[in-house]
Amino acid sequence: MVTCDRYINPLIVQRADPFIYKHEDGYYYFTASVPAYDRIEIRRARTLEGLAHAAPRTVWRKHDQGSMSQLIWAPEIHYIQGSWYIYFAAAPSTGPGPDGLFQHRMFCIACESQNPMAGEDAWEEKGQIQTGLDTFSLDATVFEHANRLYYVWAQKDPQIKGNSNLYIAEMANPWTLKTQPVMLSKPEFDWETQGFWVNEGPAVIRHQEHLFMTYSASATDAHYCMGMLKASVDADLLDPASWTKWDHPVFQSDMAEKQYGPGHNSFTIAEDGHTDMLVYHCRDYTDIKGDPLFDPNRHTKIQPFTWDAAGNPDFGKPVPYNYNSTPAAM
């Protein structure tokens, strides 16, 4: 059995919006937002613990100017139909647009080499992912289901209060949408509207006969938390009615343990090949000086989770740090 003590937390310091993918080559691939928001880097290791020590390589860096020149956020690396893809958000400046929000749009880079660690020359830009609406958009993820490729992301709708809602569309290819965006969730509950009205950072996992979509809500302080949607694997995933939304957060701060604002999660599996693992970031203090965006101490954490009798995930609470309780293996 994989217990929380199996892993040292935080797993990787100063990496927010963490994403881990276990590939068929046996490696865990890791990417995340870097504190400078100036590049995309990836690392890989045979074990999850190995990721804490794995040497990164930069695979893409921000442009000097233009739409991909600032605030490179939340990369995810996926392997689709024999090639590697990284989805990420980028902005033309660090400042807000006319709507008062950041000005991110979503982009994709691709690597046809089987070794995505070869460096920047192995990756090519596929351009912006067009959704039909030219507004603040970010945090894209993709998943394949029933021989279809889906794109899920967060975007601002000027007609809806808040920073961003969650959308889904089917893809024609890994960098082009085939269908119109359909909104699956918007900030509406108390816990989704603290500080800012936010739904972002979606992640999808299948368990038995259901798909679960987790996401993050509220401002990225101690109020940041995870919500969840659920759909049957046989349902029309592009129909909002197929998705049921939880009315309470499924993962949130543990004030007593100083684990603040857990979220922007992804999923992977343990080395045993079957234990589900939650990957997320979290802060350990709230007395931030200056702009929280440029405080680098959102740390990547991982922990196993289980499924309850109803077949829903039980994420528990953010595990405490244990890097000082692990005995020295002398």
Place this chain on the structure above:
Amino acid sequence: MVTCDRYINPLIVQRADPFIYKHEDGYYYFTASVPAYDRIEIRRARTLEGLAHAAPRTVWRKHDQGSMSQLIWAPEIHYIQGSWYIYFAAAPSTGPGPDGLFQHRMFCIACESQNPMAGEDAWEEKGQIQTGLDTFSLDATVFEHANRLYYVWAQKDPQIKGNSNLYIAEMANPWTLKTQPVMLSKPEFDWETQGFWVNEGPAVIRHQEHLFMTYSASATDAHYCMGMLKASVDADLLDPASWTKWDHPVFQSDMAEKQYGPGHNSFTIAEDGHTDMLVYHCRDYTDIKGDPLFDPNRHTKIQPFTWDAAGNPDFGKPVPYNYNSTPAAM
């Protein structure tokens, strides 16, 4: 016996100029240059491995302008006479001065609290360390010996070819020199003058009846390597004649293992309380895009070392990475 396999390398990714100090409270304290060169952060853990996972705290950040506003380099944390001190170098800009070199000077911050992790408010600036010569200077370390406190650093002398030489002085207090700087070493051998003429990054360790001063030489590429000086513990440490200089590097790149430019070392001891540990940074590729200064992938490594029959350190070679050869402890 502490073997190289005891530790996973690299220990900490993207931290250059690493410094580890084991304090009487049982913690290892770690600081280093951060990739953005914009702040000083420290972390602590009960074990060296724990440092890979330890959550950092920022204890000082660069000024908006002035002499401490750019390129914050090579902090070292020391505990002297009951208080904490961090020595570091800072520059007024990222560009060169009239002499074509960076414009760093050396500074000190202090913390009277016994807990240096309390954050920025616990630390106060002690100002620039004045050496009597207003030139490029950096990489200060301090050590106590025979009830005297010594300061050792790298500095440019306009009369001497190259970027910097090594100097020593006695201190009146932890932020003030008492004596005139005395030069102990300058770049002179082939291996000290590759790319640039450099002696920098000194570190001092005692073994039996001798003091050893290691340092780094040449440009910070694959030519970067470590040299060494030696003095008797009874000698006048302010007399250059007391120090014997090695005519060959004592630690250098291992091209076959892709360990390039090891250096800027410090020393600590293993968890067993007696095994000496070498702490240094190293790169694992040479095909750097753009300015190497802003390529973040100098990684902190650690490895035990031994002493030969003559009482001199045998640092061996930079150990290979082993984060993928460590078995999963399932």
